[in-house]
Amino acid sequence: xxxxxxxxxxxxxxxxxxxxxxxxxxxxxxxxxxxxxxxxxxxxxxxxxxxxxxxxxxxxxxxxxxxxxxxxxxxxxxxxxxxxxxxxxxxxxxxxxxxxxxxxxxxxxxxxxxxxxxxxxxxxxxxxxxxxxxxxxxxxxxxxxxxxxxxxxxxxxxxxxxxxxxxxxxxxxxxxxxxxxxxxxxxxxxxxxxxxxxxxxxxxxxxxxxxxxxxxxxxxxxxxxxxxxxxxxxxxxxxxxxxxxxxxxxxxxxxxxxxxxxxxxxxxxxxxxxxxxxxxxxxxxxxxxxxxxxxxxxxxxxxxxxxxxx
Numbered sequence: 100x101x102x103x104x105x106x107x108x109x110x111x112x113x114x115x116x117x118x119x120x121x122x123x124x125x126x127x128x129x130x131x132x133x134x135x136x137x138x139x140x141x142x143x144x145x146x147x148x149x150x151x152x153x154x155x156x157x158x159x160x161x162x163x164x165x166x167x168x169x170x171x172x173x174x175x176x177x178x179x180x181x182x183x184x185x186x187x188x189x190x191x192x193x194x195x196x197x198x199x200x201x202x203x204x205x206x207x208x209x210x211x212x213x214x215x216x217x218x219x220x221x222x223x224x225x226x227x228x229x230x231x232x233x234x235x236x237x238x239x240x241x242x243x244x245x246x247x248x249x250x251x252x253x254x255x256x257x258x259x260x261x262x263x264x265x266x267x268x269x270x271x272x273x274x275x276x277x278x279x280x281x282x283x284x285x286x287x288x289x290x291x292x293x294x295x296x297x298x299x300x301x302x303x304x305x306x307x308x309x310x311x312x313x314x315x316x317x318x319x320x321x322x323x324x325x326x327x328x329x330x331x332x333x334x335x336x337x338x339x340x341x342x343x344x345x346x347x348x349x350x351x352x353x354x355x356x357x358x359x360x361x362x363x364x365x366x367x368x369x370x371x372x373x374x375x376x377x378x379x380x381x382x383x384x385x386x387x388x389x390x391x392x393x394x395x396x397x398x399x400x401x402x403x404x405x406x407x408x409x
Contacts (some may be wrong), residue, residue, distance in 0.1 A: 101284035103262055106210065106230065107189060108132030108163045111396045114212070114233065114264060116289025117167020117191055118241065118374070119143070121300055124152040126388070128159035129297035133389035135165040138191060148178035153185050163188040165210075170195025174272045183207040191233065194242060196220075198227040212264065214287075216244025221255045221263075231262040233287045238268030240290050240328050240376035243318070249281070256282030269376030272398040288395070290376040294387045302375055303366030307332070311379035319372075323348050329363070330373040334358060 103112040113135035115122065119142040130329030139156060141149045149166060156164055166187050168178050171194040182190055190197075190204055193214045204211050205228055213224045214233040221232045234255040236248025244251075248267040256263050265278035266287035278286050292298055294308045307330050319338045320327045322345075322367040329335050338354055355372060362371030386394075 103231070103264065107136050109136050111392060112285030113392060114138065114165075114191070114266075114287040115283065115292060115393050115396065116239075116241075116266065116287055117141075117169075117193065117214075118289050118293075119169060119217070120359050121293070121298065122167065123299055124159060125389045126292065126295070126298055127152075128156050129295070129388040130292070130392070131156075131160045131162035131164045133392045135392050136189060137162075138167045138189075139164065141166060141168045141172060141179075143172050143174075144178075146181040149178055150181055150185060152408065153182075153187060158395035165189030165191060165212075167193065168197070169190045169193055170197060176200075179203070183209065196223070198223070201228045208237070214266070215255070216246065216252050218251075218258050221259050224353050225261050229261060229265060230282075232259065233264045233266050233404075234283075235287070236265075236267030237318075237326075237328070238377045239266055240316070241374040241381075243326050243328050248278075252278065252281040252283055268376065268377075268378055268393075270381040272395055274378070275395050278394070290378055291382060291391055291395075292316070292388065293375060294382045294385050295391055296385060297388045300363050301366030303368055304362055304371075305385055307373050308375060308379050308382055309369065309372075309384070311375065311382070313377070313380040315380060316375060316377055320351075323351055327372070328376060330375050330379065332368055332371070332373060334370045334372060372392045 111134045115130040115138050117138045117140040119140050122140035127139045130137035139152045166182050189210045191212045210230045212231045215221045222333035234251050236251050252265045260285040264285040265283035268287050269288050315331050316328050318326050318328050322342045361367040362373045386404040
């Protein structure tokens with residue numbers, strides 16, 4: 100089984116989460132320059148918009164970086180073709196099945212790492228030709244599955260023969276060590292990077308992360324089959340109240356339309372959707388990306404021989 104650092108050409112076995120509307124060329128380049136693998140989130144962008152961010156990222160780093168493609172994006176097919184033209188090093192995927200695109204990506208020499216939330220999907224992706232999978236537990240922010248990281252990771256590790264990267268609930272070096280103990284070969288983090296100097300979210304978003312405690316997230320969207328973990332605020336509480344009243348799916352979707360953009364770009368603490376994981380309560384300061392990543396791994400150095408991952 101390949102070492103994640105050797106596979107991706109990075110110093111630390113860390114992938115930055117493909118956070119929609121947040122992970123742009125600035126954050127991606129900062130993560131890559133700090134020794135991890137930065138990702139540009141395609142979000143709901145067009146192929147040309149993502150291409151522009153790829154080229155801007157190359158001006159900011161000479162290190163490997165990737166693109167996260169949300170397969171629900173109506174432009175997903177065009178973006179899938181564009182990343183092969185741009186010779187992107189790595190593609191991660193979410194919100195769908197990328198099997199139809201994997202052969203072309205592999206032929207272009209792209210490393211493919213889908214995000215999965217179940218053993219069945221992990222096995223499917225291995226059979227489709229994925230180089231690794233990110234197995235994400237429900238502790239994560241944003242769109243989530245049903246299994247916890249502690250339950251999901253060892254089951255996926257036992258099932259597949261490709262590297263497994265753990266995500267969900269990793270907030271410091273203890274979480275990294277736990278992921279390795281469960282059999283993961285690397286980690287993906289998102290929430291800890293929201294509170295970075297280079298993260299382009301509104302200051303109100305960062306302040307909400309810093310103020311959060313251990314029970315300050317909730318999950319919306321379970322009633323519509325699209326669960327999303329967010330920080331508690333008036334919009335999230337209103338959503339749950341409406342869901343309890345069994346209003347229509349259309350009404351619930353209308354409430355959340357544009358809510359992530361309002362959080363990220365406007366800092367609207369009333370009607371924004373502030374996606375974040377359960378480890379938000381562990382974050383108490385805004386730091387440079389490099390300092391955050393080093394804090395995740397440098398305390399682990401003493402375990403190098405035992406873990407055989409660095």
